[in-house]
Amino acid sequence: xxxxxxxxxxVLAGFFAGAVLGQSPGxxxxxxxxxxxxxxxxxxxxxxxxRGGRYEIRSASMVDLIRTAYSVDADxxxxxxxxxxxxxxxxxxxxxxxxxxxxxxxxxLQGLLAERFSLAVHNDTRPLPGYALRVGKKVQMKAxxxxxxxxCKLQPQDTPQAGGGRLMINMNGVSLxxxxxxxxxxSCRNVSMASFGDQLRSMIFAGAYLTTNRVVDETELKGTFSxxxxxxxxxxxxIMAGGxxxxxxxxxxxxxxxxxxxxxxxxxxxxPVIAVDSVNEKPTENAPGVTEKxxxxxxxxxxxxxxxxxxxxxxxPGNFVPVFQPGGRVNLRNDTMADLIGLAxxxxxxxNGRIIGLPKSLETAHWDIVAKAPTSASLNxxxxxxxxxxxxxxxxxxxxxxxxxxxxxxxxxxxxxRPLPGYALLAVKPKMKAADPANRPGCKEGPGADGKDPRTxxxxxxxxxxxxxMTMADFAAQISQQANGYxxxxxxxxxxxxxxxxxxxxxxxxxxxxxxxxxxGGRGGDGGSVNGxxxxxxxxxxxxxxQDALEKQQGLKLQPQKNPAAVLVVDHxxxxxxxx
Numbered sequence: 001x002x003x004x005x006x007x008x009x010x011v012l013a014g015f016f017a018g019a020v021l022g023q024s025p026g027x028x029x030x031x032x033x034x035x036x037x038x039x040x041x042x043x044x045x046x047x048x049x050x051r052g053g054r055y056e057i058r059s060a061s062m063v064d065l066i067r068t069a070y071s072v073d074a075d076x077x078x079x080x081x082x083x084x085x086x087x088x089x090x091x092x093x094x095x096x097x098x099x100x101x102x103x104x105x106x107x108x109l110q111g112l113l114a115e116r117f118s119l120a121v122h123n124d125t126r127p128l129p130g131y132a133l134r135v136g137k138k139v140q141m142k143a144x145x146x147x148x149x150x151x152c153k154l155q156p157q158d159t160p161q162a163g164g165g166r167l168m169i170n171m172n173g174v175s176l177x178x179x180x181x182x183x184x185x186x187s188c189r190n191v192s193m194a195s196f197g198d199q200l201r202s203m204i205f206a207g208a209y210l211t212t213n214r215v216v217d218e219t220e221l222k223g224t225f226s227x228x229x230x231x232x233x234x235x236x237x238x239i240m241a242g243g244x245x246x247x248x249x250x251x252x253x254x255x256x257x258x259x260x261x262x263x264x265x266x267x268x269x270x271x272p273v274i275a276v277d278s279v280n281e282k283p284t285e286n287a288p289g290v291t292e293k294x295x296x297x298x299x300x301x302x303x304x305x306x307x308x309x310x311x312x313x314x315x316x317p318g319n320f321v322p323v324f325q326p327g328g329r330v331n332l333r334n335d336t337m338a339d340l341i342g343l344a345x346x347x348x349x350x351x352n353g354r355i356i357g358l359p360k361s362l363e364t365a366h367w368d369i370v371a372k373a374p375t376s377a378s379l380n381x382x383x384x385x386x387x388x389x390x391x392x393x394x395x396x397x398x399x400x401x402x403x404x405x406x407x408x409x410x411x412x413x414x415x416x417x418r419p420l421p422g423y424a425l426l427a428v429k430p431k432m433k434a435a436d437p438a439n440r441p442g443c444k445e446g447p448g449a450d451g452k453d454p455r456t457x458x459x460x461x462x463x464x465x466x467x468x469x470m471t472m473a474d475f476a477a478q479i480s481q482q483a484n485g486y487x488x489x490x491x492x493x494x495x496x497x498x499x500x501x502x503x504x505x506x507x508x509x510x511x512x513x514x515x516x517x518x519x520x521g522g523r524g525g526d527g528g529s530v531n532g533x534x535x536x537x538x539x540x541x542x543x544x545x546x547q548d549a550l551e552k553q554q555g556l557k558l559q560p561q562k563n564p565a566a567v568l569v570v571d572h573x574x575x576x577x578x579x580x
Contacts, residue, residue, distance in 0.1 A: 026107045029055065032094035033290050034116050034283045042348050042481055043089050049393050050096065054295035055105060057092045058395055061085065062279060065092070066121065069109040070274050074212075075444075079126050081276030083469065086442040088281060095294055116283040124275040127268035130214030133197045133256075135221065140261035144190035144224030152188040152199045155228075183230040183250065190224045193217045200264075208234035209252040211446035211453060216269050219262065231255035234459060249459070297396050300403045301330070304371035306577045309334040313366075324392045328373030330401065335369070337362040337409070337573065344401040345568060348484065353420050354491050357413075357570035365575070373400060408577040413570045422492020422563035425476040427500055429555035435469040435503035443467040443478045447507070454509045460542035461549075462515070467506045472498045475506060479546075479558075485513030486546045492563035498556070510549035 037043070037059045045064040047057040057068065062085045063078045072078055075086070094112065096105060113119040144150070184204055188196060197215040200206060207213065209231075232249045256264045313334045323332055323343065332340070337358055342351035373396075405411040447453045448466045455464050465482045467475055476496035480487045487493065550556040 026111055027097070027100075027104045028111050028115075029094035029096055029108045031287060031290050031293060032092060032112055032116070033286050033294060034090060034092050034112070035286070037089040037091050040089075040346075042484070046395060047393070050100065050105060051297075051393075052295050053095055053098060053100075054297060055092075055094045055096045055100075055108075056297070056393075057090075059089045060092065061087065061089055062117070062119075065090065065109065065113060066119070066274055066276070069106055069113060070121070071106065072274055074128075075442075076128055077271065077273045079124065079273040079275045081279060081440065082281065083441050084281055085276070085279075085440055087474070090283070093291075093294055113279075117280050119279045120277040121274050122277060124273050125270050126273045126275075128214070128271045128273070129212050130216060130267060130269035130271075131210060131212070132216055132218045132265050132267040132269075133193060133200070134263045134265060135219045136257055136261045136263045138261045139221070140259065141225040141227040144226045146190060146224070148189055150190035150195075150224065152186045152191060152196065152203070154204060155185040155187055157182060157185060182233060184233055185228065185230040187228050189226045191226075192224050193219045193221045196225075205231075205233045206252055208455075211266075214269055214271070215264070216267075227260060229255050229259045234455075234462070297393075297399075298374045299396075299399050300374075300407075301371040301400050302374045304330075304369065304404055304408070305580050306367055306369050306404075306408055307580075309366035309368050324394055324397045326392055328397075330369065330371040330373075330397060332367070332369040334366045336364070336366055340367070340369075340401065340405060341411075341413070341568060341570075344398050344405060346398055347568075350484070350488050350491055352488055352491055353567070354565070355568050355570065356418070358573065359575060361575050362573065367577075369404070371400070371404065373397065410572060410574045411570070412572040413568050415566050416569055417564045418567045419562040420492035420565040420567070421490045422487075422561060422565065423490060423494045423558040424497040424561045424563075425472065425479070425494050426557045426559050427472075427498040427555065428551060428557045430498070430500060431553070431555040432504035432506050435505050437469065437503070439468040439505070441469040441471075441474060441503070443470070443475075443482055445482075448505070458509075458542040460515060461509045461511050461544055463508070463510050463512055465508045465510075467504075467508075469503045470506060471503050472496045472500045475504070483510070483513065483546050488513075490560070492561075492565045494558065495561075495563050497559075506554055508546070508549050508553060509544070510546045511543040513546070515543050516545045 040059060043059050045057065045060040045068075047060070048068055049056045057065070060068070062081070063075050066072065066078045067075070078085070092109075092112065094108070096108060100108070186203060188199075191199070194217040197217045200215050201210065201213040230250065231252045231254070253264050256262050315334060324330060332343075335343070338351045338355050341347075341355055347354055444466055446464055446466060448468070453464060455462060463483065467478060470478065473496040476494040480490075480493045544552075547558050550558060
């Protein structure tokens with residue numbers, strides 16, 4: 001391992017390390033509304049939208065805002081800062097000059113963060129989790145001969161298994177039929193080891209094995225090589241469905257080791273980061289009347305068609321159409337009124353017990369809706385680039401669906417808190433580690449700093465959630481977000497009743513809800529729902545429920561109880577829509 005070379009390589013990438021950022025004059029938004037985001041059961045940043053002079057980011061943590069402003073590609077590349085940096089969330093709606101570009105919008109956001117939050121940051125270099133590609137006992141690759149194209153190409157596969165689940169996908173024109181016993185096969189020709197490491201990160205299903213997409217070449221092998229290699233797709237749900245006793249699983253790590261004579265090992269890689277020196281938790285006040293002066297986002301569809309669904313319609317992969325599509329088009333099929341309300345008010349696919357007062361006749365009636373947002377609702381790219389983080393503004397589209405339901409069905413509703421089925425988090429025999437206060441609070445998918453990943457040995461436990469520096473109250477709130485498939489029947493969420501003080505580091509290895517007990521999770525969820533209390537582990541498959549994982553691994557327990565939660569109460573709704 002040539003550590004010095006690796007360090008020099010990545011320090012050069014952060015050439016301006018130590019320079020203070022965000023304090024020099026530059027382009028500014030003409031005006032901006034900055035406020036704390038409304039509470040949400042699934043808080044995730046949305047936006048980076050620019051349209052008609054209106055720039056918009058919603059539900060963004062300060063880490064999200066810094067990443068967007070400084071073009072940072074991972075949360076851990078925003079270093080330091082106070083504990084709330086990933087917890088508190090903000091909405092930013094601003095007016096930008098008509099000639100704004102993608103780069104100038106980022107500079108404006110930098111200026112806004114410095115002005116409204118007193119944010120001060122600088123470039124630095126820190127060791128971050130990654131993987132090193134190293135030489136094993138004996139290299140088994142042939143030297144490249146320079147003929148033909150260079151690079152790694154996915155090879156077509158069709159290996160259906162009797163009695164097992166099958167997944168048919170198309171990746172960049174390559175057809176794959178995957179089932180129990182299937183393999184992903186790549187053919188690499190005339191590739192350098194540095195190039196192979198770069199391509200490895202983006203290979204199909206590689207992300208299920210690699211906890212980060214950072215791979216650095218430390219083989220010191222010169223020239224190019226040609227080889228084929230194969231590994232098993234990490235599809236635990238399909239492995240469970242197969243039930244044929246197949247044990248010929250080749251992990252990505254085994255493939256690199258046994259087929260190529262290389263090693264892929266967890267390590268620390270020095271990488272450029274944005275280091276936070278100081279920042280205020282509360283932004284300065286908005287200017288008076290700023291909300292009324294900002295460019296207005298459209299709130300109604302330009303045209304919409306509503307009709308009863310075909311009673312013979314059967315949902316399936318062949319007739320799946322995205323609900324919200326680029327260009328402002330909406331296509332809803334075979335939805336009940338509860339489905340439509342849940343979509344419009346963002347109930348994340350879980351309407352169970354959260355919509356009250358719908359007439360019985362509307363519980364079974366299904367509707368198709370095709371609608372088109374105004375042209376002004378489209379997300380316009382600035383002249384020199386595309387700044388949006390996604391190409392569909394889900395928030396605006398949901399507001400338009402709300403307006404459509406109110407207009408065509410006469411829908412009137414209000415929100416109130418009512419007791420709903422949920423859980424209390426109890427301490428039985430706590431096994432959590434006291435938190436390292438140097439870590440920012442938060443939960444992520446994947447292993448902790450030690451790099452240990454039990455999913456490799458037990459694919460059926462496909463979920464690995466690592467939470468750092470969390471109070472038990474914050475951890476209780478995170479559980480239903482991290483494993484929402486387990487809470488379809490428990491919309492009351494989780495309330496902390498452990499009576500434990502302080503902060504903890506917690507790692508949970510468990511199976512997706514759909515593997516443990518089957519069932520569907522509606523529009524959202526982590527693979528199904530648990531239709532009851534504590535889920536039961538499926539032995540000898542290796543599957544383990546969230547409830548069992550909490551008790552066995554951390555000494556905590558989820559006890560069913562009723563918790564206060566927000567519900568939508570329908571005051572009025574027509575059984576049929578007004579005419580198109």
